[in-house]
Amino acid sequence: DIQMTQSPSSLSASVGDRVTITCRASQGIDNYLAWFQQKPGKAPKSLIYSASTLQSGVPSKFSGSGSGTDFTLTISSLQPEDFATYYCQQYKSYPLTFGGGTKVEIK
Amino acid sequence: DVQLVESGGGLVQPGGSLRLSCAASGFTFSDNYMDWVRQAPGKGLEWVGRSRNKANSYSTEYAASVKGRFTVSRDDSENSLYLQMNSLKTEDTAVYYCTRTVRTTDHWGQGTLVTVSS
Numbered sequence: 001d002i003q004m005t006q007s008p009s010s011l012s013a014s015v016g017d018r019v020t021i022t023c024r025a026s027q028g029i030d031n032y033l034a035w036f037q038q039k040p041g042k043a044p045k046s047l048i049y050s051a052s053t054l055q056s057g058v059p060s061k062f063s064g065s066g067s068g069t070d071f072t073l074t075i076s077s078l079q080p081e082d083f084a085t086y087y088c089q090q091y092k093s094y095p096l097t098f099g100g101g102t103k104v105e106i107k
Numbered sequence: 108d109v110q111l112v113e114s115g116g117g118l119v120q121p122g123g124s125l126r127l128s129c130a131a132s133g134f135t136f137s138d139n140y141m142d143w144v145r146q147a148p149g150k151g152l153e154w155v156g157r158s159r160n161k162a163n164s165y166s167t168e169y170a171a172s173v174k175g176r177f178t179v180s181r182d183d184s185e186n187s188l189y190l191q192m193n194s195l196k197t198e199d200t201a202v203y204y205c206t207r208t209v210r211t212t213d214h215w216g217q218g219t220l221v222t223v224s225s
Contacts, residue, residue: 001171034211036152043204043215044152055213087152091211095170096142096154 002026002090006099012107017078021102023071023088032092035064035073038101039084047086048073078104109133109214111205116219123195123223129188129205129216137161137183140208143190145201146218153201155179157208158188173199195223 003026031051038044048064088099115127143155178191202218
């Protein structure tokens with residue numbers, strides 16, 4: 001199975017900050033990488049697929065990059081509605097696997 | 108708009124069975140792969156299983172943790188996805204989400220809670 005490791009597991013940031021979350025795969029996954037956002041008590045929301053393509057309706061303050069084993073999710077200017085937990089997922093091979101999540105909290 | 112509505116969750120004893128349903132609308136259900144993803148209380152996301160579409164013979168894939176106990180099926184005439192869960196264990200306690208797959212997951216249902224406890 002491909003292991004997905006996210007870092008950090010949590011971070012504190014202020015409104016307006018630029019935030020970067022890292023996801024590392026245990027083996028190469030080309031660009032078969034997705035990002036999801038989950039707020040407390042809610043279902044996850046799909047943000048990005050193919051490592052860098054925004055899902056329909058996702059604001060451009062979110063961006064993704066990377067290929068192979070190392071990937072990043074960047075939020076250009078953190079807003080109150082962005083405080084949430086973010087997960088990466090590889091879909092290169094079965095079983096599909098998620099990272100452990102990164103909780104973005106208010107400083 | 109795409110809508111996915113899960114139902115069928117509840118309290119079940121260890122060793123018991125439960126069948127979850129997902130009613131889909133707002134898209135051509137028969138064209139799409141569909142997945143189940145779960146989340147144990149206070150934990151991260153875990154992919155459970157997949158149903159491919161008719162063009163791919165409705166074939167399925169499963170996580171090792173549920174293979175042989177859970178079965179994903181679908182009824183395209185009813186626009187519905189199912190998860191039959193047998194031999195349930197306490198570690199299967201989770202919110203179960205139905206998701207649509209276009210390249211990868213793009214829409215999620217609201218989830219249904221399954222609690223396995225005596």
